[in-house]
Amino acid sequence: MKADVMVIGAGPAGLSAATEAARHGLKVMLLDEQASPGGQIYRALARNTPPPAGAPDILGEDYWRGRPLLDAIDQAAVEYVPGATVWTAETDPLTVGYLKDERSFLRAARSLIIATGAYERPVPVPGWTLPGVMSAGAAQILMKAGGAALNGRIVLAGSGPLLQLVTCQLLKSGAEIAGLLETTTTKDYLAAARHLPRALRARDLLRKGLEMRRTIKASGIRVHKGVTNLQCHGKETVDGISFESRGKPDRIEADLVLLHEGVVPHVQMSRLLDLSHEWFEPQRYWRPVVDEWGETSAKGVFIAGDGAGIDGARAAEASGRLAALQAAAQLGALPNAERDEQAGAAFAQKAKEQRIRPLLDHLYRPPAHIVCPEDPSTIVCRCEEVCVRDIHACMETGCDGPNQLKAYSRCGMGPCQGRMCGLTVSELMAKQRGVTPDEVGYYRIRTPIKPIPLSALAAMEADEEVVAS
């Protein structure tokens, strides 16, 4: 049967969107690739029990705060399908294709809410493909979903609130942290300072950030600031990381290196649908263009949560509700006046969460030497092993855009479909041409956005609406 509202992604944005839409009597379907709900922040929450009172809480109180969202989806009349990987979507007519247990399904919908969140910005430094080098979020995933206590000497490098959080969580779990290498510079602090007055109006968020800094300071771990020239070393696996701190070269031995430079919207789905995107300069990423409700350049297609721009989990929750309210109004399930009345609290919550963002966006601006790697041997495209020098060489022979680069070098043609190299390629080409990344553009994204076995394609199951159309 055709869904009134199809929601992709069961993080805070998708969970609140689906719950809200169902409250208005709409037929709601919620698809998520993960085995359990919660998205990135509340990953595996349904399978974890909070520690008893008095015991150390490694993941922290914010993690357990996702519980009401899970309870709400349990009680809502929502067809929630876990383990469902969306591999294609179309706007005209609105259709979504997903893979579940090796079988593929095609479903029609009247409106679509994309809540596929964010992922960590790739950190292309020499040696980042070595085993033992991961993103900081990957280590956190092991802690959330696998009860992991990470072994060996750990070095964290980069910047961003999530890097601070993972450092604190590792400290609490008793991990051996050999160093925290912060790429944030004095200049970033100065640039951020003018956004402090606004951030002061988000006092509890600011307090949490300062608390994390205090925890790190009090732990006595080695911290370097203004770090550049990061390079991971090792033969079969990482054994150390070298860097410059305020101009002085240094090196730390390590068994595990965790890289992080903030998170960026996961635009695979919005690019596939050819929606309008805009370049967000402070954090150097693309985000889909949306109105106050999250509606995109395609009517009835919404983006909720960090997939529309990074505002954090509580704002994601609010934006999910807003998208659902507008979808309900458009589908005739809710008069506009009631929509506006019910949206008030969500608009207020979103605005409150956004107050700290200008400060964070400027303080943790991804450094130029990371977004645009200078060492010619740095691998940019991990799948096809295309280096900075290869891209420069292609440009010298006339290649001037990311899509052309695919044909020249296979860059972006591997299984990750450019998720790991797309931003870097646009930045490198923009710098070389002396224009903005927006002018250079991004890879054209084509279906399937996730690999699908041929056998599943052949045996695709579609609803009548899709077949008839």
Add this chain to the structure above:
Amino acid sequence: MFNRRPEWRADNQPRRVTITLDGMAVEAFEGDSVAAALLSANPVFTRRSPVSGAPRAPYCMMGICFECLVEIDGVPNRQACMIPVRDGMAVKRQVPPPAVNAPAESAHES
């Protein structure tokens, strides 16, 4: 690469499952992704790059980087970080021969 926190096991009582990696038994817990189970067994690498033969291992653990591709029960190129373990699952590392035109030097050896 990691141990299980004792209090996590005590609080959640996860059920044990056994999978194999290239024929060797690997103990895991229900709810683990295949990639997490493999990393807990310290495999050094989980695949070799089809381009240069360089060793690789999971990078993102959330379905983005595709570094965790393995063969599962005879099916190649499965995303190990997105697939939950099942008792008796047979996992193989993909180790293709290096391509002819693979770069001879590795810039990042220390």
